[in-house]
Amino acid sequence: MNTHVPMGPGKEFDAVRALLAQWGSAAQGVGDDGAILDVPTGSRLVVSTDSTVEDVHFRRTWLSAEEVGWRATQAALSDLAAMGAAPLGVLLALTVPAPWRVELAGLAEGIAAATRTVGAPIVGGDVTDGDRLALTITVLGHASRPTSRAGARVGDTLYVTGRLGGPGAALAAWEAGALPRPAHRLRFARPAARVAAGQWLAAHGVTAAIDLSDGLAGDVAHLAAASGVRCVIDLGAIPCVAEVSVAEALASGEEYELLVAAPALDARAFAAAHEGLDLTAIGRVESGSGEVRAEREGRPATMPVTHDHFAG
Amino acid sequence: MNTHVPMGPGKEFDAVRALLAQWGSAAQGVGDDGAILDVPTGSRLVVSTDSTVEDVHFRRTWLSAEEVGWRATQAALSDLAAMGAAPLGVLLALTVPAPWRVELAGLAEGIAAATRTVGAPIVGGDVTDGDRLALTITVLGHASRPTSRAGARVGDTLYVTGRLGGPGAALAAWEAGALPRPAHRLRFARPAARVAAGQWLAAHGVTAAIDLSDGLAGDVAHLAAASGVRCVIDLGAIPCVAEVSVAEALASGEEYELLVAAPALDARAFAAAHEGLDLTAIGRVESGSGEVRAEREGRPATMPVTHDHFAG
Structure with a gap:
């Protein structure tokens, strides 16, 4: 009605x-x-x-x-x-x-x-x-129990949905006066809020979640600050769309994918329930006080500088 | 907390x-x-x-x-x-x-x-x-039972809270390049949402309510349309602030007073519960199909033209 x-x-x-x-x-x-x-x-x-x-x-x-x-x-x-x-x-x-x-x-x-x-x-x-x-x-x-950014626990794994970097690459192309690749443009123009995925994840033991609106690098910092933990990101594990670097994927905002912490998630069952959507382990939660660390192949690495604009 | x-x-x-x-x-x-x-x-x-x-x-x-x-x-x-x-x-x-x-x-x-x-x-x-x-x-x-615009019944009396015309008079002064009277300016600059009054009225038998954001003439038309009734307004009964005509009070938007329909309300009890705020009977609800009629001293009168802007 x-x-x-x-x-x-x-x-x-x-x-x-x-x-x-x-x-x-x-x-x-x-x-x-x-x-x-x-x-x-x-x-x-x-x-x-x-x-x-x-x-x-x-x-x-x-x-x-x-x-x-x-x-x-x-x-x-x-x-x-x-x-x-x-x-x-x-x-x-x-x-x-x-x-x-x-x-x-x-x-x-x-x-x-x-x-x-x-x-x-x-x-x-x-x-x-x-x-x-x-x-x-x-x-x-x-x-019944909304997922906060603030619940990540030491020992949790960090996961992201989808593949990152498309919106940032489209934006960079437009700002350089070029036309973005169609796949990148589509990720900017037609994002899909992960509403069903968010409910599935909440029902499967997720302890904390945030959507990637500021970009992975910025949003993992929010999750770490909110939860009062250290988040360690494996730069080599970040799922990127084609023709995008890890640094670009980390800085790409308005992704509207989800970053979650959980003891363990079944990525295959997740994909089966969500039309093949990727769920990728990209790091872990350690004891800390709101900081983020990057590593690559098990060794400390430098986190690329993040995008920051007033509008958010 | x-x-x-x-x-x-x-x-x-x-x-x-x-x-x-x-x-x-x-x-x-x-x-x-x-x-x-x-x-x-x-x-x-x-x-x-x-x-x-x-x-x-x-x-x-x-x-x-x-x-x-x-x-x-x-x-x-x-x-x-x-x-x-x-x-x-x-x-x-x-x-x-x-x-x-x-x-x-x-x-x-x-x-x-x-x-x-x-x-x-x-x-x-x-x-x-x-x-x-x-x-x-x-x-x-x-x-528990939100008050709609759509519940006015034939035989109800129409009431308004407060005194009307201040915001319209302030706006008219500014638009003419003049300074509004302080009392008019205050009604524009410092309106008070009638939140406690709205709950009191809901608890005392109000059948329909609308806030006066478009002005009494426009909002009574909404209430009549929503309820599928005829609203008859007694122009002589409209409570106006000082130095404002009935026509100006009818057209004055952004009042944030309430217009309500009810079988009967005790204006004295209302005022006692709301720091002396006026509650004035200004008309009645008759059988009809969404129209508004004006009268003065019991005789049909012409309703002044209302203010209408895109922004609302």
Whole structure:
């Protein structure tokens, strides 16, 4: 059921009515002051909000409107994936400048397509004028025991999902005025939040998890700091996409893959449950106080410098 | 307890650490991929997201940074008030252009002061670069039976809280290049979401509620459309602030007062429970199909034209 609350007259509400007509069953119960959701008994609510801003996170010439909507939504959903949460719903706050209004249907289609992949209805939102496109997406989910960044234990193994470096390589190509390789571009333009994987991992003994939004080097530092441990990364074990170096893979942000710590995980069973998605052991957790060390073939190595920008 | 999850190094995270230090107990459990909240058993989750954008909702010269933060937060909380929900927490997505960075502490103080008035901790957020200040605030609350816009019944009386017209009068003065009267300016700069009032009203038989963000004339049309009824407004009964006409009060948006329908409410008991806040009967609900009618001294009257802008 996607019964919405009827709205009164007004141009703004005509825009909302048009979006609801386009979304069909992807939107549910929109039109009241607040959306109403039910968190299953015994579950905790998990929420996160994430902004994607034109010229901060992407440039207009890089992506179609549909890709902008898809990518922003998957980026937000990725936080639920990290927490091992099942999605309940999505709230949108869109700032749409005049030149983007003709693209609103494309944006809306990308957003809805992304929410459909995880079965999370669009339950509310806000459309505002402005001079730069911005999508702030709030995701709501639930989990009986949400996975934190803070639970890694000494002796755990560190794993990542997927293969890294694609988004960073695409970004580097665009910034150099070149066209990225299609496979790299696709990883930037069409990321997939690892929502089902996050729930599988939570059910299989993961002690800590974080999504790779800042890049592996930065995010492993967050996990180490949060857990109060030392993380040791085997540089030779990092799974990279084709034509990307380990240093580039470590610095590549907006991957939306997961980094997890666990006593032991069955990578084959994981792949079988997730259409062949890789789960690769890349290091271990030692006693420490929030630091990260790199090694290669069992010997200490230097960790490449990480990407750091204000926007995150 | 306001235990946050420690974060790794990075300029962006230094900014977050500074905010958390400033907020103290106003922020709780920040630093994981998602925030975790518990919805009391038997309660439903109520969520809403609301954006405030510079030069769309306010101009920089009108408000202090602290007032911008306060106003944006109260505007978002107002949706919980309308639903009769008790606040659980607040998520922030801030787009902060370079000229505003020196004002970040002021913005943060206004946001925290507003959340403290309702006892809702800041549980997470996102800070992004951009060229126009924007605050997207997501509010989470709970209610056993949230109040919808859609429940008004034939025979109900319509009531509004407070006195209307202040924000519209302040806006009109600024747009004419004048200084607003201090009382009008205060209603624009320092609105108060009627959160406690909304819960009181829900507990006293209210059948439908909406917050006055578009202005009484626009919002009564939403309530009528949502409930599938005719709303009749007595123009002579509308409570106006000093120096404001009924037409101006009807068109004044961003009031953040509540319009409710109920069989009967005790305005004196309401005022006693809410520091003298007015609750005024302004009309009635009749059989109809979403329309609004005005009358004055029992005779049909013309409803003044409403304010309508894209931003809402």
